[in-house]
Amino acid sequence: MLDGMFSFVLLDTRDKSFIAARDAIGITPLYIGWGLDGSVWFASEMKALSDDCERFTYLLPGHIYSSKQGGLRRWYNPTWYSEQIPSTPYDPLVLRGAFEKAVIKRLMTDVPFGVLLSGGLDSSLVAAVASRHLADAEAACQWGSQLHTFCIGLKGSPDTKAAREVADYLGTRHHEFHFTIQEGIDALEEVIYHIETFDVTTIRASTPMFLMSRKIKSLGVKMVISGEGSDEIFGGYLYFHKAPNKEEFHQETCQKIKALHLYDCLRANKSTSAWGVEARVPFLDKEFINIAMSIDPEWKMIRPDLGRIEKWILRNAFDDEKNPYLPKHILYRQKEQFSDGVGYSWIDGLKDHANKQVTDSMLINASFVYPENTPTTKEAYYYRTIFEKLFPKNAARSTVPGGPSVACSTAKAVEWDASWSKNLDPSGRAALGVHAAAYEETGDTEAANLMNGSPQKRLEMLEKTATVA
Numbered sequence: 222m223l224d225g226m227f228s229f230v231l232l233d234t235r236d237k238s239f240i241a242a243r244d245a246i247g248i249t250p251l252y253i254g255w256g257l258d259g260s261v262w263f264a265s266e267m268k269a270l271s272d273d274c275e276r277f278t279y280l281l282p283g284h285i286y287s288s289k290q291g292g293l294r295r296w297y298n299p300t301w302y303s304e305q306i307p308s309t310p311y312d313p314l315v316l317r318g319a320f321e322k323a324v325i326k327r328l329m330t331d332v333p334f335g336v337l338l339s340g341g342l343d344s345s346l347v348a349a350v351a352s353r354h355l356a357d358a359e360a361a362c363q364w365g366s367q368l369h370t371f372c373i374g375l376k377g378s379p380d381t382k383a384a385r386e387v388a389d390y391l392g393t394r395h396h397e398f399h400f401t402i403q404e405g406i407d408a409l410e411e412v413i414y415h416i417e418t419f420d421v422t423t424i425r426a427s428t429p430m431f432l433m434s435r436k437i438k439s440l441g442v443k444m445v446i447s448g449e450g451s452d453e454i455f456g457g458y459l460y461f462h463k464a465p466n467k468e469e470f471h472q473e474t475c476q477k478i479k480a481l482h483l484y485d486c487l488r489a490n491k492s493t494s495a496w497g498v499e500a501r502v503p504f505l506d507k508e509f510i511n512i513a514m515s516i517d518p519e520w521k522m523i524r525p526d527l528g529r530i531e532k533w534i535l536r537n538a539f540d541d542e543k544n545p546y547l548p549k550h551i552l553y554r555q556k557e558q559f560s561d562g563v564g565y566s567w568i569d570g571l572k573d574h575a576n577k578q579v580t581d582s583m584l585i586n587a588s589f590v591y592p593e594n595t596p597t598t599k600e601a602y603y604y605r606t607i608f609e610k611l612f613p614k615n616a617a618r619s620t621v622p623g624g625p626s627v628a629c630s631t632a633k634a635v636e637w638d639a640s641w642s643k644n645l646d647p648s649g650r651a652a653l654g655v656h657a658a659a660y661e662e663t664g665d666t667e668a669a670n671l672m673n674g675s676p677q678k679r680l681e682m683l684e685k686t687a688t689v690a
Contacts, residue, residue, distance in 0.1 A: 223296075224507055228280075230263050239288045245297040246450075246505045247282030247482025249490055254278075254616075261288065267417045267617060276616045282482045299507075301514035304475045306468055311520040313538040315512060320538075323506035324350040327446050328358040334444040335369030335437070337430075337500075338395070340383025342532060342554060343448030343457075346539055347503060349546040351446060352391045369442065373398040373433035374563040383551065390548055398436050400429060402570035408432060410607050415495040416487060418621050419608035421601050422629055423488050425571060429563045430492040438496040445493065449485045450504035452629075453477035454513045455521055457532040459555075460630045462523045463637040471518035476631050478510070483622045484629075530555075575603040594623035 223244070228251035230241040241263050243251045254262040254274030262277070264270050270277040280286060283297025301307070324347060336348045348370055356366040370393040372384035381397055388395035405428045413419065416427045437445065452458050456474050464470040486502075493500040503509070520534050530536075536553055539546045546552070579599040587602055588595045591609075596602040612618070624632040627641040635641050 242285040317538040323503035332443040338370040343451040467518040575600040
């Protein structure tokens, strides 16, 4: 019956027995370690265990550890966890109601708070729902009924422009922060120290979030609501355009949710907690996940012939003509991964910097230096060297996931398109033929303009691509 985000250890002082548990999805971190003397250790950060434990790892989400039983047991057993294909018909009002309830639940607070607003669909919906219901929340009595929103990016980035427009539409008190590529590069070692991973896409996205959290903390804000989890639940990543059938689509979403504690949840929690800011994520509400994952995945499939783009069922649920939640073009804005949306030159700048730090011979011999989870790019190699300097134990590197990925896919989904194996990169722009900026980089300006245009124009372009394929 436990709900919310939590990691805890309960000690019975009578017999010194204890239990430790972690929330259903792994929104908050919890590590477990074992000492040579037989002791068992727990910490919310891996670095706290490295000196005293011979071996340590993360406690799996939705699991409980008992000292009496001496092992882990999964306490979270939702229907979707088995990856069986659901058949519940799509009801937009039910989906909308469940999400509004999840946001309202997270408005319970006695500290100054706001919403992280990138201008994309997910964060914009969080801000729209929060701003509608804030006046009725107890928090409004203490902190006022005008919602604070926060955004960060390079100057002129896609996110800052879109976020400003959403904030104006919703009437929020908007705070726009900027950073330079050099500021981000200078922060990399500190970021890796706090987030405790060498995963490329996590570091790319964590750095601007880390810099933004520092600025948010300086304003006295202690809690933020964010939009993580939506893409995993609804198949919002651009590679889902290539899902061959609803069965594989659904199985991929299940796998993505199960791995959130290693990626987006880790980033959102540790990037903000580094500065004492708490991040809440309504899309990962247990009840909302159960409702969303019970919908027949046929409704989630990207179907240009039926007018359905990525995350169509979520967009449609909030497409209210009489009382609009968001401007139409924001509601149907193409997915931008956070590390892309803060400015495309951010990732390009990281790659250029890594190229100067890592030689060709270093990368060629990477398998000898790092035989486990071997880096395949200079950027990955550069992050790995920083991680190994900070966390040199074998147990530390075993906590970081690996494997091929394109646009944040699992290794299995790379098989959906033969061309992806030659273009492995976690950036959304790696989804060639789907992401608008990918067209721009290949010089196809007509396609880029169409993909950045109206939903109908985008669908026409996707139909054309599908026909050619």
